Amino acid sequence: MLPTPDLSDAAPEARxxxxPWCNYGARRQFSGxxxxxxxxxDNSLVKALVGEPGEGRVMVVDGGGSRRRALLGDMLAEQAAANGWAGLVIYGVIRDVDEIGRTDLGVQALGTVPVKTDKRGEGQQGIALHFGGVEIAPGDYIYADNNGVLVSREAIAGG
Known part of the structure; x- marks a missing residue:
């Protein structure tokens, strides 16, 4: 995969x-x-989804930017990697960063906190998300690396 700056140059329509993303997973560049x-x-839906086949997809999680509760930890990251997820982009925070850094998974998040989430079974899946000045729809193409995260409606050549 080309770096996101080159992908952005090739596809100016990509958003x-x-x-301010931080790259935490062992897979420093990922897409899907x-x-x-x-x-x-509440990471109940994240927990459920990492248990399903990822098929090289990227889970985009809108956690409202909260920095109080980690939406991903080492056990869920390991399960996501084992089930074929390319990565997660989390508008929120994670924990267990040393272990996640050794897991073959892409992880972009806003930061870290040691506190786990509540499990209330709340949340929504398969809806359009709006954060960071962008709309992300289910099925959009996500490209992520140390430069940031791009969203495109169509696949970008070289991505």
Whole structure:
């Protein structure tokens, strides 16, 4: 995969999610079709989805930007990698970063916190998300690396 700056040059219609991402997974560059989740301080849907076949897709999680509860930890990251997810883009925070850094998975998040989420079974899946100045729809193409995260309605050549 080309770096996101080259992909952006090749496809100016691709939109950058305008947030200060940190790259945590062992897979420093990743891409795939978006599976969308909206949840707030409750990762019940994330937990359920990482148990399903990822098929090289990217889970995009709108956690409302909360920095109080981690939406991903080492056990869920390991399960996601084992089930073939390319990565997760989390508008929120994660924990267990040392272990996640050794897991063959792409993970972009806003930061870290040691506190786990509540499990209330709340959230939505398969809806359009709006954060960082961008709309992300289920099935959009996600491209991520140390430069940031791009969203495109169509696949980008070299991506």
């Amino acid at each position: 950058a999610i305008e947030l 079709r978006a599976v969308t989740v909206k949840c707030f301080e």
